[in-house]
Amino acid sequence: MAARTGILVLAVVLGAAGCSASEGDAPATEPPSASAPAPAPPPASPKLELVSWADRLCAATRLFDEKPDRPKASGNPAELPGLPGHGEMIEQLEWASYLNEIPDFTQASIELLDGLGPEPVAGGADLAGGYRSALQRLLPEVAKYRADTGSASADAVGKVAELVAALKTDGPTVSDLRTRDPLFAQAHGAAANCGPQGMFPRPGQGVPTRTSPVPPPQQTSEAPPLPPAADGDNVGACFDGTCEVKILGQTPIPLDDRFRLPGMLLATPEAPSVQFTGAGQPVTGAPGVPVTLLGTITIRVVAVRGQAAVLNFAPA
Incomplete structure (x- = not known):
């Protein structure tokens, strides 16, 4: 009887040890956490x-x-x-x-x-x-x-x-x-x-080439108005080659034949300059940059605001 009891106790002890080993062999594990996706690289910028x-x-x-x-x-x-x-x-x-x-x-x-x-x-x-x-x-x-x-x-x-x-x-x-x-x-x-402010090219002049967008101008104050012109908007006063007039948009200006222009000159203001057509290739004047056409008449751009300008004409 004592021998059977010892055998039973030994079996219980061994069974318990076996259960412990089994539990240790297969520990509970948590599922691997999903890693966050890598952030997308920033889009490339044009050179x-x-x-x-x-x-x-x-x-x-x-x-x-x-x-x-x-x-x-x-x-x-x-x-x-x-x-x-x-x-x-x-x-x-x-x-x-x-x-x-x-x-x-x-x-x-x-x-x-x-x-x-x-x-x-x-x-x-x-x-x-x-x-x-x-x-x-x-x-x-x-x-x-x-x-x-x-x-x-x-x-x-x-x-x-x-x-x-x-x-x-x-x-x-x-x-x-x-x-x-x-x-x-x-x-x-x-x-x-x-963009909408692009321009048509002209022979031999190329085009202004910008490599980045032009930021809008910071308007700290309103542009001053055009100064008064001695002859107002009466471009007929320029016929004798001496006048100061205000023009708005593309404006034909008559000049006497002695200035050797084909009847009239076409002035087109577009800030910051004015283009003159009628004496061969178009020429451009701006405040501080007078132009002389055919050696007969000089035009000084007094001021330009948008598509309006004050021009001063005098024989060369």
């Missing part, structure tokens, strides 16, 4: 070279998307204050300006495309080539309508306007490249000439 390339490309292709205003044949052209009877001459001056600007814009656009340099984005060279070939076909077609004030006609203006309206690239468009390449789309948004 300055790509922004500059986009800026020049947009200026070179502006004629495809934005058509210069076509002067109209009103049948009742506006007269100049103080100089009645010159409405028809004003109209012809506007026609001549248009007929000469379109070939200039076209030639300058080709020059910009020729000078774009290596493509900074895949497909850039093919895109530029499609625009270039279309402009090269357009140039001789519009250049044959170049005219001075005396020979410009509404018919020629209409034909040139039709040619410009029909202008299409021979390859992919800038919009196609923006859709395909997000980095180029960013560069396009940062380029000044790709």
Whole structure:
């Protein structure tokens, strides 16, 4: 009896030890915690070279998307204050300006495309080539309508306007490249000439190339008003070459034949400068930067505010 009791006690002890070992062999474990996803890297920013390339490309292709205003044949052209009877001459001056600007814009656009340099984005060279070939076909077609004030006609203006309206690239468009390449789309948004304030290029002048968006000016105070002009807005007072007038928007200014200009001068203010057309290639004046045309008359820009200016004329 004592022997059986000892055996039973030993079995109980061994069983307990076995249970303890079993529990130790399979300890309870918690499921591994899921690690947080790594933060996404910040989007790449376009290099300055790509922004500059986009800026020049947009200026070179502006004629495809934005058509210069076509002067109209009103049948009742506006007269100049103080100089009645010159409405028809004003109209012809506007026609001549248009007929000469379109070939200039076209030639300058080709020059910009020729000078774009290596493509900074895949497909850039093919895109530029499609625009270039279309402009090269357009140039001789519009250049044959170049005219001075005396020979410009509404018919020629209409034909040139039709040619410009029909202008299409021979390859992919800038919009196609923006859709395909997000980095180029960013560069396009940062380029000044790709926005609404972009400009048409002119032969030999290139375009201002900005490599970052221009921040809006901080308006600490309102711009001062234009100073008074001795002759008010009476541009007819300039006929003898001596006047000081205020102009608003594109304004024809009559000058006597002795100044060797073709009848009238076209002044276009756009702060901070004024462009003068009618004596060959357009020239630009600004406050502190007078211009002399054909060695016969000097124009001093007294002040410019937006699309208004005060001009002072004097014989050279």
